[in-house]
Amino acid sequence: MTDTAFLRLRGVVKKFHSFTALHGIDLDIREGEFFTIVGPSGSGKSTMIRLLVGMDDVTEGQIHLRDERIDQMPANLRPTCMVFQSLALFPHMSVGQNIEFPLKLRKEPPAQRRERVNELLDLLHLPRSYYDKRISQCSGGERQRIALARALAFDPEILFFDEPLSALDYRLRKTLEKELKDLHHRTGKTFVYITHSLEEAMVMSDRIAIMKDGRIEQIATADEIYRRPVSRFVAEFMGEVNLFNVRCGHDGAVSGPGLSTRGDLTAEGLPAGSEALLMVRPEYVQFAAPSEQYDYILQGRVREEYILGSRIQYEIEGPQDKRITVEKLRQNRLDDAVGKQVRLGFNAEKTHLIGNG
Amino acid sequence: MERTDRKLGLLSALPLTAVLLLAFVAPMVVVAIFSVMPQKVFSLTHTPDFSAYAVFFDQGYYRSLLWSLGMALASTAILLVICWPLAYGMAKVFGRFTLVLTIAVVMSLFVSENIRLFGWVLTLMKGGLIEGHLRAWTGISFDSPLYGVPVIVFGLVYVYLPFMLFPLAQGIAMVPDDTRQAAADLGATRWQILTKIDIPLAAPGIVVGSLLSFVLAAGALAESKILGGQAVIAIADDIETAFTFGQNWPLGSALSMILIVIIGALALFGVSRVDLDAIMGRKR
Numbered sequence: 156m157t158d159t160a161f162l163r164l165r166g167v168v169k170k171f172h173s174f175t176a177l178h179g180i181d182l183d184i185r186e187g188e189f190f191t192i193v194g195p196s197g198s199g200k201s202t203m204i205r206l207l208v209g210m211d212d213v214t215e216g217q218i219h220l221r222d223e224r225i226d227q228m229p230a231n232l233r234p235t236c237m238v239f240q241s242l243a244l245f246p247h248m249s250v251g252q253n254i255e256f257p258l259k260l261r262k263e264p265p266a267q268r269r270e271r272v273n274e275l276l277d278l279l280h281l282p283r284s285y286y287d288k289r290i291s292q293c294s295g296g297e298r299q300r301i302a303l304a305r306a307l308a309f310d311p312e313i314l315f316f317d318e319p320l321s322a323l324d325y326r327l328r329k330t331l332e333k334e335l336k337d338l339h340h341r342t343g344k345t346f347v348y349i350t351h352s353l354e355e356a357m358v359m360s361d362r363i364a365i366m367k368d369g370r371i372e373q374i375a376t377a378d379e380i381y382r383r384p385v386s387r388f389v390a391e392f393m394g395e396v397n398l399f400n401v402r403c404g405h406d407g408a409v410s411g412p413g414l415s416t417r418g419d420l421t422a423e424g425l426p427a428g429s430e431a432l433l434m435v436r437p438e439y440v441q442f443a444a445p446s447e448q449y450d451y452i453l454q455g456r457v458r459e460e461y462i463l464g465s466r467i468q469y470e471i472e473g474p475q476d477k478r479i480t481v482e483k484l485r486q487n488r489l490d491d492a493v494g495k496q497v498r499l500g501f502n503a504e505k506t507h508l509i510g511n512g
Numbered sequence: 513m514e515r516t517d518r519k520l521g522l523l524s525a526l527p528l529t530a531v532l533l534l535a536f537v538a539p540m541v542v543v544a545i546f547s548v549m550p551q552k553v554f555s556l557t558h559t560p561d562f563s564a565y566a567v568f569f570d571q572g573y574y575r576s577l578l579w580s581l582g583m584a585l586a587s588t589a590i591l592l593v594i595c596w597p598l599a600y601g602m603a604k605v606f607g608r609f610t611l612v613l614t615i616a617v618v619m620s621l622f623v624s625e626n627i628r629l630f631g632w633v634l635t636l637m638k639g640g641l642i643e644g645h646l647r648a649w650t651g652i653s654f655d656s657p658l659y660g661v662p663v664i665v666f667g668l669v670y671v672y673l674p675f676m677l678f679p680l681a682q683g684i685a686m687v688p689d690d691t692r693q694a695a696a697d698l699g700a701t702r703w704q705i706l707t708k709i710d711i712p713l714a715a716p717g718i719v720v721g722s723l724l725s726f727v728l729a730a731g732a733l734a735e736s737k738i739l740g741g742q743a744v745i746a747i748a749d750d751i752e753t754a755f756t757f758g759q760n761w762p763l764g765s766a767l768s769m770i771l772i773v774i775i776g777a778l779a780l781f782g783v784s785r786v787d788l789d790a791i792m793g794r795k796r
Contacts, residue, residue: 208697209696209697210693210696210697229696230693230696230697231696231697231698231699231700231701232699233697235697236697236698237694237697239690239693239694241688241690243688243690243691243693243694244691244694245691245694245695245709245713246691246713247712247713247715256695256698256700256708257698257699260698260699260700260704261699305698306698309698309699
């Protein structure tokens with residue numbers, strides 16, 4: 156992976172009549188990275204990918220691939236390829252004919268095509284005998300791999316994915332996520348993936364862009380986004396989170412209703428007197444014994460206990476009806492939790508402050 | 513439960529089966545038997561001798577058949593080419609305007625075919641709607657295109673357009689948009705998308721539309737009579753003549769049998785090659 160931009164978007168705007176789907180997107184995607192664009196439906200991520208592969212025209216702005224401007228180039232001339240949400244396999248062709256479709260368009264000789272198809276079938280763990288199989292006889296997971304093989308046969312500079320796993324059941328999705336990540340390593344290609352599922356994005360991606368209302372909220376690694384979201388939206392989108400409205404005092408201390416804080420806390424980077432959101436993830440909130448010391452302490456009562464498998468989640472009613480989520484590994488489970496009065500504590504190093512505005 | 517359903521099903525199919533046997537199969541059998549009777553007899557009690565079939569070759573009736581099949585083929589090919597863009601538009605582009613178009617085309621069927629063809633005669637004849645106006649206004653005159661093979665083919669195209677258009681639009685509607693987009697994404701040009709994606713996937717519609725218009729055109733006689741002025745004789749014309757003026761039922765029957773066998777074989781071949789269920793809206 157290099158650090159230089161490979162696919163560059165500058166001020167990309169897309170309007171449909173009076174509706175603006177994308178508001179001036181700037182984005183750099185690096186060569187060889189697994190880049191995921193995440194957002195709820197209507198965030199503009201599908202529009203974005205349609206612009207990138209050439210199925211729609213940009214209203215304003217430019218898209219460059221290496222040093223070439225591609226936003227005015229028709230889809231069939233762009234050196235990129237997409238795996239569709241519906242997969243869009245050709246039902247009237249066999250598995251082999253589907254995969255060799257782009258090769259046939261380039262008039263490659265049959266023997267060479269056959270060899271390449273066999274390589275791709277091997278790469279995607281499909282038996283070579285599938286060459287003559289009908290698409291309708293293949294399972295969901297197999298079709299997924301065939302669509303991937305067909306896209307790889309094109310040998311694209313960038314491979315785009317439009318939520319191809321969303322229609323599959325949980326287990327198959329998990330398997331294919333890992334296969335996809337593995338395939339990314341083995342092929343060394345640039346993958347650009349869009350999904351509404353953050354979990355999917357976190358498992359596979361090198362970097363993630365979070366989109367909302369046609370704008371990019373944050374671009375960073377999964378870890379960075381999880382630990383230091385830039386907004387309430389990103390924080391909440393990135394899984395369970397506890398957010399407290401706090402005020403940065405003139406002495407630099409952070410205070411919030413119902414939160415007891417130590418005197419020596421400082422709100423780094425935020426102006427005195429400003430309001431902010433204090434974020435702490437559920438796994439960093441501890442059930443504190445009366446003698447234990449934490450930077451932040453609050454009291455509450457356990458309302459509900461949810462079993463998530465390896466983890467247990469507690470919903471706690473804190474001061475002023477504030478709901479707090481706490482997660483513990485199963486081995487650290489609290490006995491007879493429901494209804495118990497608890498003292499919760501967490502340290503400042505595990506928190507993150509999100510400025511308002 | 514399932515067995516009762518089956519029984520009830522068979523029972524309810526009985527009346528229609530009887531009607532089909534009596535009204536459809538029985539006359540066909542009679543025609544088949546008449547076709548092997550000696551010339552100009554009016555009963556089925558004679559010794560079969562196949563002489564009517566010999567007449568088909570000896571007296572040049574095969575020429576009528578070839579004209580009919582040739583003109584049907586030409587009109588079907590023309591229909592395919594002119595209906596494709598229209599059907600594509602109806603299936604994918606026009607949206608609500610498709611309904612207007614559908615109604616317009618269907619409305620033309622409300623008027624009898626013969627009357628519409630006479631309308632064309634009045635339009636195209638010397639001193640008719642077109643030539644008459646042109647001559648009156650500019651003094652330029654031209655020969656009427658009536659009474660030739662091209663105008664017969666034009667008539668066939670005109671009359672059988674709905675039979676090609678609607679199945680074709682149905683077929684094109686079955687081509688998923690994303691397969692077309694995927695093909696473009698994989699590097700296919702518009703022409704390659706048409707030949708490798710659209711045409712194969714719309715094949716059921718193409719086959720049904722082509723079969724309908726070909727079969728109807730091959731058996732048509734009004735176009736060659738009214739527009740063609742019998743410049744060439746259609747096989748259906750020969751069959752009618754044999755049964756009426758000719759008073760030669762075995763000849764008429766033999767000609768019918770030949771047409772039925774050729775068209776039947778074509779239809780069976782065509783239908784066997786495509787998934788008819790797909791276009792009839794049943795589960796694939």
